[in-house]
Amino acid sequence: MTATARRVVVTGMGATTPLGGDVRSTWEGALAGRSGARPFSASWTQEYDLPVTFGAQAAVPAEDVLERREIKRLDPSQQFAVIAAREAWADAGTPEVDPLRLASVVATGIGGIWTLLTAYDTLREKGARRVLPLTVPMLMGNGPTAAISLEFTARAGAHTPVSACASGAEALAYGADMIRTGRADIVIAGGTEAAIHPLPIASFAAMHALSRRNEDPARASRPFDTQRDGFVLGEGAGIVVLESEEHARARGARVHAELLSAGLSADAHHVAAPEPEGAGVARAVRDALRSADLTPADLHHVNAHATSTPAGDVAEDKGLRLALGDAVDGVAVSATKSMTGHLLGAAGAVESILTVRALQERTAPPTINVDDLDPDVSLDVVRKDARPLNGTGRLVGLNNAFGFGGHNISLVFASV
């Protein structure tokens, strides 16, 4: 980053999550330590004899928000993205912007899987003539960013980084780059996922990635706890409005936070397992801090990726200690997936929003269900109740997001 590089600020935020249908209710739910996990109501849990019978479904169904016509023409992953984008855009004050200076970068880890598999059912049961013409635009991974580009007339570019559960964070990193390099003044950026369908559940369960605490869903997501046994599948979207600082200032926009930098790395270790010593994680964290001209001692808060898997949480612990050294002891670490579940390609975006809210409110949300902290975890995990963040003046927070494939992404935000 050069001294003349443009600064990137967050001027709008929107979300629909297992904790609530907007940012306010999601943040309040997280602060209160509420779990969004509950048993699936759908009959397919029994129909397919799934080993996992619960998840973290969106608190407000898209059908309750969008028009019937929109529901029919958009895959659920697009529906969540559109809902969150509308909130974010309104929150940003509905900016007046040249369409050629507005971009959309909205990611998904899995894409339009409901549309794909429903269309396949139709093909097998009723034949090719019954497959609807909108099947491709609904199932394609770039469907959500396309829907948002269309709705907001974003013509500077429409992009879809795909890096599994790091996708949402990568979208923010890409969007910030577009602003820093001058390709856009405003970017609608974030992630979305709608994969609560029997096939992904069976697939994640087959690799033993999901918690099987069927009898007690609210206590199943327990990052850093000794009894953790996998993640809880969630769904929803998080979208932010990123804007160049001068553009935001010129229009008198309210600024939530500054997106200082991003660090990106790849493990090249295993397609699904994390590198056990956290070396790749550490490189992403270090790169992010270095790009922001910060030292580990400048950091106040981390929203960890921490999905509640036995291997992943410990690797992140090691990676953070490797990158931050003893300074990690002064950092309040929250694992909000303990409440939201794991929103896959939306996780990095939703957790970026929670990071920004934490800096604004100068309060770290709790990590619930940590009854017995894993002795291999040395981080200062914020447990049980929310905690005020130490520090006067500007606060700095880091959000981690990692994905199958070995993707590691760290984003650094600062309060304003």
Next chain:
Amino acid sequence: MASEQEILSGLAEIVNEETGLPTDSVQADKSFTDDLDIDSLSMMTIVVNAEEKFGVRIPDEDVKNLRTVGDAVAYISQAQG
């Protein structure tokens, strides 16, 4: 077999679900493209749904001849007969 009036109201429901247009705007004399502003992708969706709803087959080569809502009603009525 449905009457032409039943076909018209069934078709209006399909058009409403696809486009959001109010059902009472879907009248026999309206052109799908010029009056109702329905693009080719939406038209194909309407055809697929109409085939399912009315139990008929509307081959692609016939779809281009269905200029108005009335044309479609007449076609479906004849195909059912």
